[in-house]
Every structure is written in C-alpha cells, then in structure tokens.
Amino acid sequence: MRWNRQVDGRLTLAFAIMATAVVLGPLVWFWHASLLPSAYSVMGTGYAETTGAHGGHGGSATGGRAVTSLIADPGRRADVAVTLTARRQRFRLPSGRLVDGYTLNGRSPGPAIHATAGQLVQVRLVNASVPEGITLHWHGVDVPNAEDGVAGVTQDAVGVGEEFTYRFVADRPGTFWYHSHQMSDEQVRDGLLGALVVTPATRAAGEVDVTALVHLYDGVRTIDGREGDVRVEAQPGERARVRIVNTENGPMPAWVTGAPFRLVAVDGTDLNGPTDVRDAAVLVTAGGRADIEVTMPEDGSPVRVQLGGSSAVVLGSRSYDAPAAGRPAATLDLLSYGVRAPVGFDPDRPDRRFDYAIGRRPGFLDGRPGLWWTVNGHMYPDTPMFVVSEGDVVRMRISNHSGEVHPMHLHGHHALVLSRDGVPARGSPWWVDSLNVGDGESYEIAFVADNPGIWMDHCHNLPHAAEGLVAHLVYEGVTTPFSMGGPARNTPE
Amino acid sequence: MRTVYRIVAGLVAVEVVVQAMAIVLAVAGEGKWIEDGGVLDKAVVESQETVFPEVIGYAVHGINGTTVIPLTALILLVVSFFAKTAGAVKWAGLVLLLVVVQALLGIFSHIVPLLGALHGLNALLLFLAAIRAARLGRDQVVSPVADPGARLTAQP
Numbered sequence: 001m002r003w004n005r006q007v008d009g010r011l012t013l014a015f016a017i018m019a020t021a022v023v024l025g026p027l028v029w030f031w032h033a034s035l036l037p038s039a040y041s042v043m044g045t046g047y048a049e050t051t052g053a054h055g056g057h058g059g060s061a062t063g064g065r066a067v068t069s070l071i072a073d074p075g076r077r078a079d080v081a082v083t084l085t086a087r088r089q090r091f092r093l094p095s096g097r098l099v100d101g102y103t104l105n106g107r108s109p110g111p112a113i114h115a116t117a118g119q120l121v122q123v124r125l126v127n128a129s130v131p132e133g134i135t136l137h138w139h140g141v142d143v144p145n146a147e148d149g150v151a152g153v154t155q156d157a158v159g160v161g162e163e164f165t166y167r168f169v170a171d172r173p174g175t176f177w178y179h180s181h182q183m184s185d186e187q188v189r190d191g192l193l194g195a196l197v198v199t200p201a202t203r204a205a206g207e208v209d210v211t212a213l214v215h216l217y218d219g220v221r222t223i224d225g226r227e228g229d230v231r232v233e234a235q236p237g238e239r240a241r242v243r244i245v246n247t248e249n250g251p252m253p254a255w256v257t258g259a260p261f262r263l264v265a266v267d268g269t270d271l272n273g274p275t276d277v278r279d280a281a282v283l284v285t286a287g288g289r290a291d292i293e294v295t296m297p298e299d300g301s302p303v304r305v306q307l308g309g310s311s312a313v314v315l316g317s318r319s320y321d322a323p324a325a326g327r328p329a330a331t332l333d334l335l336s337y338g339v340r341a342p343v344g345f346d347p348d349r350p351d352r353r354f355d356y357a358i359g360r361r362p363g364f365l366d367g368r369p370g371l372w373w374t375v376n377g378h379m380y381p382d383t384p385m386f387v388v389s390e391g392d393v394v395r396m397r398i399s400n401h402s403g404e405v406h407p408m409h410l411h412g413h414h415a416l417v418l419s420r421d422g423v424p425a426r427g428s429p430w431w432v433d434s435l436n437v438g439d440g441e442s443y444e445i446a447f448v449a450d451n452p453g454i455w456m457d458h459c460h461n462l463p464h465a466a467e468g469l470v471a472h473l474v475y476e477g478v479t480t481p482f483s484m485g486g487p488a489r490n491t492p493e
Numbered sequence: 494m495r496t497v498y499r500i501v502a503g504l505v506a507v508e509v510v511v512q513a514m515a516i517v518l519a520v521a522g523e524g525k526w527i528e529d530g531g532v533l534d535k536a537v538v539e540s541q542e543t544v545f546p547e548v549i550g551y552a553v554h555g556i557n558g559t560t561v562i563p564l565t566a567l568i569l570l571v572v573s574f575f576a577k578t579a580g581a582v583k584w585a586g587l588v589l590l591l592v593v594v595q596a597l598l599g600i601f602s603h604i605v606p607l608l609g610a611l612h613g614l615n616a617l618l619l620f621l622a623a624i625r626a627a628r629l630g631r632d633q634v635v636s637p638v639a640d641p642g643a644r645l646t647a648q649p
Binding site: 012013015016017019020023024027189216218219220221246248249250251252286308309310369370371403404405439461463 | 532533534535536537538539540541542543544559560563564567570571574575577600601603604
C-alpha cells in the first residue's frame, strides 16, 4: 500500500516535470535562439532575396568592393565646408525651454546647412562629449555609400574625442535633413539633427524661403526650436516657400488657411504641374519633407501654415492675426496631383521584384519577449537582404498588415510610387525616400539601382527600427568591414 | 506548492485590478491635459515623453499586459502541475487562456475599437477565474475535514 503510494507519488512528480518541460522547453529554446551576439555583420544576418534576377548588370564582375571605397571625388575641393561639434548637455531652445539632450555647435536643432545644387558639401563631425558615439546620416540625399552615416554598416560610431568627415555632392535641389544614425531613436529625439537645404543654381527673385524643421522636445512641438506661431514676413503678392521637415516618429498633417497653396516638392524632388489646393491637408510622413508654396494675398492679410495641432508658420506683413482653423477632412492624394511627365526609366520591365510585407507577431527579440515587427514573416535579425546589381530596375511591393502606420525610408535612392492598393499613379511623378504606408495599405514602388553600397531600408518611426523593422538593400560584390556592436558599440537604431 | 498556487493565482487577480486602475488613471490624466490646452497627435503619442504625469498608466498597462501577466499565468500553469489539488491544472489553464484572449483583444482593439469593449468584459472573467483558482487550494484544505462535529463547534 505504502509502496504503491510512493510509486504513485513519483509518477505524479515525473509527470509534472515532463509537463513543465513541454510548456517551458520551447519558450526557453526560442528565447535562447533570439539572443544576438556581441558583434555581428549585417552581411552575416538575415537572408538574401534575389527574386527575379536575370543575370543582372555586371554582377560578380564588380566583386569585392568595400563600402569605404564608395566616396565622392577625393581630388575635388569642398564648396561648402562646415564643422559640427556634438555634445551631450543641457541647453536652452530658442523658445526658452531648457532641455537635457544633445547639441551640434551648442544648439539644437543644429545649424541649417545651405548649398547650391552641384556643390560639394564637406562636414567635419567632432564628438566632444556624446558617450555612446555618434554619426550623421544625410536623410534624402543620395550620397556615396561611405558617407551614409550608418553606424555598423558604413562606418564606426564616432567616439568621444574622435571625428569623421563626410563629403558628398548635393546633386539635386530640395529640402533634406541630417541626423545621427547611432542609437538614432534616442539621439534624434534628444536633438542630434538639423536641416539641409539645397537651392537651384538659378533662384527666382522675390521669393520668401522658410525652412520649418518640426521637432518635439520633451513632447512639445517646435519649429526650429520655437513654440507656437512662428512669424515670417512676406509682402502682399510675394511668393513664399515653406520647407516642412517632419523629424518626428509619426505622420504630421499640414494645412493652410488664408490663401490657396501649391505642393511644389516632396522629399527633395519637385512635383510637375502642381495646382492650387484649398480645403485639403498634406500628410508629411515621419522623416519626410513637403515644400508648400503660397502667393500672399494682395490685401495684405496673413496666411497660416499649420503644422500639426499646436504650431504654425504665420506669413504676413501688416498683421499676423491669422485665426487657427481645424484640419480639413480631406487629405491631398499625391496619386492624382499634378501632371504626368517622363520618369527616365521603364518601371514595367524590372530586373528585380521584391516584397516588403510588414507584419507583427509575438516572440523574442534579443531575449526580450513581446509583440515584434516582421518583414516577410521573419523577425530581426532574420530580415531580408534585397540583393541587386548596379543598373537594375527594381520593383518593390511594400504592404502593411501590422496594425500601425509605418514611414518606410530607403537610404541612398529615390523611388517612384507606381500605385497604392492597385490604383495607379496618374499625377506628377511622385518620388519618395520616406513613404507613409498605412495599416492595410500596399504600395508598388520602383527605382533604378544606381548607387552601389549597402543601404538600410527601414521604418523611420525610430522606435520601430529599434524593434527590428529593418532590412537592407545590398549590391552584389559590395562588402562592409564594419559590424554591429563590437568595440565601437555600433547600434544604428 | 498549494500555497504557492494560491498566491500566484491571487497575484493574477491583483494584476487585473492594477490594470484597470492604471488605464483609467492614464485616460483621466490625458483628458485633463487636453482640457488644459495640451495637443495630442501621432507624433506626441510616438514621442515616448511624459507630457502629463499620468501617462505612466499607459506604460504600466502595456508592460503588465504583454509581459508580467502572461508570465505570471504561465508560472501558475507550471505550479499547477505540482500542486496536487483537484482542478488546479484546469483552472490555471483557463486563466492562461483568458490572459491570451485578453492580450489579443487589447492588441486588436487598436484596429477594431469595438474589441476594446470585449477587453473590458474579459478582464472581469479573468479576475473571477483567478479568484476561483486562488480559492481552490483553500476549499480543499477545508473539505477533507468531514467531521460534522467541527462544523457544530464552529457555530455559537
């Protein structure tokens, strides 16, 4: 009897232990498998996607180029030379607010860099006191790969006391911005950013040109560090161009009251044949830019360019009393805005076709349990490397079934939007580097692979990137000597 | 192990209470902040800044709901294997199932807001299931004492 009870007890215990193993075993295994090594190369993670390759253009003939060799003409002298010194410090915004964060040359946002199209821009970045290291990424400028500023991919993070010089030709006029791409979630939020404006060689006279870099400091929206209404003088009849830069992590609507407006450029590319818009908002995605042009009313009344709910650029001369109005219900649809024009390549005969399907599932990311983003069903670091050859016409379908909007940013290239949810683009060629892909939406885009290197293709809601919503565009034969982690503690997200 | 089972089940119930308190705190703080002139939009939501102090309620609700409570429910299931109490595994399994349903309803309510109403209802079911599980051990300690005299003496 007693012996039986002992056997029973042991069997029960064995059963309990087995049941525990069945429940916890897979979890422990998944957790362990998700841990990232202390240093790893982006080339060694993920999996290669080469869909639709027809042998390509050049292929292995270009083999064995390191990203460090992909630079601007070293013999050419700089036309615009700037030194930016980064510090971790407490600083005062132009609005008077005290912020604990990062500065460039003692201020945040950092100095706006101005260049004329075709000029060679040279920026010497000095790290005076940012302990985690820094870089600068030229958001929207198709720079040579070595100048792209992605820690662990195109360079090592610049440590305290070190410096790095970026050199690139600002080849197209437009509105751009720069920001750190080392621990970008934290460093961009806390101030390592600034505007980059490239103007055409011949400028129209009598035009007011305003850059409105929108950024939240401690949750408060600012325009170039100023809060609320920012007044800019514009005479009656004068044209004013407001260059909106959304440095935030969510899409921002912009709308105009007091006069019709034209959306003249998106992501540093002029639109063709923009027409007057009334009663519609422009959605500027995270990381994206929109240039709005207004002709000031002859009667001298002011014009309000509202940027999100709490801040605005108010253009005026005699008065700046432009009453605030709510956001128009309609949003300008760029699929049908402006006039068609030749695009310079045939997107209907692609050499490569890729899918970039964004989803979400529970799992472990570097040991942390949670609900994480997926690309084509895979979680970071097992996300795709889209492999191309130089000269390829690439078509990509970006679809989003993750429950949240994602501002998708491709480094080093501008892509043409072909369609959204099967509806083809009929308006002006719509070139983007940052595309707002809403939940349930799918976009077809195309671009020419004309800038060899290893390029991030990621969500510019920077916390999402830190949560693994990152893939890479990789040219055949290009390699990187840099790695994630390691002695430089490279953490691009 | 029976005591551990009861404590862990009780913890799940307490966590449900914490969740309800945290989310209402956050919503109330947000409402007051907007009344006072605060402007809320996607960029502010994504900024991860403490624009009003009660925003901590959202963080607590999120971390508890996606990590702490599922982990506690999982521990309850494992403990139930060793608890040697009739119904322990069944009730722990139900608690874990309701936790999974609760998390899914919470997540998908961001896409289909109506699911948020079911999230509130399911919270009460989870609370009751956790309380029932917590009382399971106690009921069993009492029930083997089948001595009718014990009951009589307990009466005045």
